[in-house]
Amino acid sequence: MKRRITMNAPETPTHPTGAALLFDVLTDLGVEVIFGHTGGAVIPLHVELNKRMRRGEPCPRFIMCRQEGGAGHAAEGYARVSGRVGVALATSGPGSTNLTTPIADAYKDSIPTLFITGQVPSRAIGTDAFQEVDTVGLTRHISKHNYLVKDVRDLEWVLREAYALAIHGRPGPVVVDICKDVQLAQVTETNPPRRRHREPVPFDAAQADAILAALATAQRPVIKAGGGIIHAEAAAALCRFAERFDVPVTTTFNALGAVPFADPHNLGMPGMHGTIPANYALRDADLILTLGGRFDDRVAVSGFAKGKRIAQVDIDPSEIDKTVPTDLHLVAGLDAFLDYALGTGRTASHPDWMVLIQQWRTQMPMPYLPMPNLKPQAVVEAISELTGGNATLVTGVGQHQMWAAQYYRFQRPRQWVSSGGLGTMGFGLPAAIGAWFADPTRPVVLIDGDGSFQMNIQELGTVVAQQIPLKIFVLNNNYLGMVRQWEDMMDDGHHYETCLSRNVDCDRDCTEMDEDCRRQIPNLLGLKHVYPRLKTLRITTAAELHEGIALALADAHPMVVDCWVDKAENVLPMVRPGHGLDQMIES
Structure with missing residues (x-):
């Protein structure tokens, strides 16, 4: 006679798991979409997410990409368009290594992103366990900050701080590597947050006034607006500023769209493959004001600053004087600087310069010869x-x-x-x-x-x-x-x-x-x-x-x-490596 074995249903845990806490925090932070791929070290997270979906509880939508690198770039695309933090999730080992390219990409372009990776159980770290990779060490130099969570009591403050770091100040990617046992552990208590990051630099009105005075007295000023304008949601203020001070604006690669194409102050993109008016204006300027952009080597080409005054406003103090010495600078958010400038009531006028700018703008974009074949x-x-x-x-x-x-x-x-x-x-x-x-x-x-x-x-x-x-x-x-x-x-x-x-x-x-x-x-x-x-x-x-x-x-x-399209077509204009703006190739 067979003996029937009855098993009692497991009791519902009285405390949430680390996986449950993670989605509680992300939902509270307003995360709506996560891009990712599954794998062994993040199965507890997917189990928890599926439970919440079946119960109809609020939770982020998970978009299953076909490779982790694709998920990371999708998170970047989401962040670039929405202005919110893009989130990607991947497993340990090859999952996290596949994310390194989008992490580095987001770091170079200052994109607010949160990369969450699974890690082997904490007790297995350092044993060369299956799919173990030192994700923190691997991403240290390509992320704004990173964390390894080995104790479930640290999970909540780490997630909240990581999210805040990704979006505040100069944005960038933050990596949170979470051990598998932390995802499964019950949360009975949490550790308090740690305050370890530098405070913002106070706004210096005297430095701002000096920059505005220089802009007003210059004969041929140019604004070089970088991606920081987009991150600061300051595009509309930039357009008002350009009109108020009667100054043309080059928008670097990452700032395209900050000034509408038809705006008379818009010069388009400068640099190696920049527009003719942008490069001509930078070539002939007596003052260049950089707002929220690096002096990238494809823009700050040979002789870029020669015979010019350079002014720079950036939220990141490490960018000041990093590659091009400045005559005037201000560490501040671009929204704060532009609001201050517009609030002073200052104006300026550069009529002769703007007449020349309009002549150059007729070559933006550069004309090309139409052909029956596809250009x-x-x-x-x-x-x-x-x-x-x-x-x-x-x-x-x-x-x-x-x-x-x-x-x-x-x-x-x-x-x-x-x-x-x-x-x-x-x-x-x-x-x-x-x-x-x-x-x-x-x-x-x-x-x-x-x-x-x-x-x-x-x-x-x-x-x-x-x-x-x-x-x-x-x-x-x-x-x-x-x-x-x-x-x-x-x-x-x-x-x-x-x-x-x-x-x-x-x-x-x-x-x-x-x-x-x-x-x-x-x-x-x-x-x-x-x-x-x-x-x-x-x-x-x-x-x-x-x-x-x-x-x-x-x-x-x-x-x-x-x-x-034409197989032999070249991108023009072009400033060859090691050459200056006065050596731009146009045909």
Whole structure:
């Protein structure tokens, strides 16, 4: 006779687990979306999240990406568009190592992000356990701050402090590595928060007044506005400031959209591939006022500060005099500085300078010669026209990125999503996913290159699974075009591993696309057979351009548009490495 064994149902814990506490805190902080991938060291977190979803309790929505790096870039895209903290979750070991590129990307561009990773049980740390990686050590130099949580009593204050650090002051990525046993442990008490971070620097009105006086007395002043303008939500104040002081504004790569394209004070992007008016103005200026931006080596080119006064306002004191010595500076939030400046009642006028600026602005963007074949500049201009300049525009990294920055007519802040300081190929597709979740009310357009697009092409699975109506325009020139352009300058046109259709039997060194080359490249139209509900379209001539783009934009489904552009087209203008603004190549 079989003996029946009855088991009592486990009692409901009287105290929450670390996993439950984590979602309590994130929900309290207002986190609505988490991008991530699952794995052994974060299973307790996913179990808790699933329980809450089944019970209908408030909790963040989890977006399952196809690779952890994609999840990290999606969190960046979300943060860039929303202005809120983007959150990514991954397991230990390869999960956390796959996050290092988006962490570094967010660090270089000061993007408010929170990266939560699982870790092996605390007792196993240092034993070379399965999927153990020193995540804190690995991310120490590419994050604003990081934590290893080995005691559940520290979890709440760490999460709250990490979130605050990510968004306040100069934003940036913060990493919280949580041991698996901490996720499972019950919380019976919590440790008090630790106050370890520096206090903000008091606003110095005298320094602000000195900068404003210099701006008023200069004959040819220029504002170089950086990404800090976007982070400080100070774009509208910047436009009023430029009008009040009658001064032109260059918006660096990360500040595009801070000043509308048609604004008479707007000069566009400066630097290596900057606009003609931006670079001419910086070349001839007698005062450059940098607001919330680094003196990046692609902007502060050779001789950048020669014969000029340099003024700088930045919330991060470490940026002052870091690469370019300043004559005047102020450590302050840009919102505080601009509010103060507008509140003083000061004005200025530079009529002769602004007349010259308007003459230069006729070359923004730089004119190009239309052709029957498809010019990449024309693709971007058509997208800009058909979206009214109001789409959320995302790019990968390469030539297409520079054409997008030059030829799209930006209207507002937070509509430009691209990898600046790190230059991460493969950034575009996952970042566009995050951008859509941040603001699904606006069309999201991804302009990518065929090389960059293929680096995270797996995230098409996420796009289709989440039914995101993303429009992807691949400027397909069958090259790693930016490297090819540099090879033309530096190696007399000899190309090495930059042609994407080249195979072991190919001994040609060409820049012309023939049918044999076309047979060697991935058939992007075939992606519709790989991912259900994904549509594809190909555009090969200028005559097909407007109709094809309009068709794609009007469709409710995600779509990949394969644009066969000139293989040998270069990004111009260009300031070559080691050269000055007066040596800019225009043709």
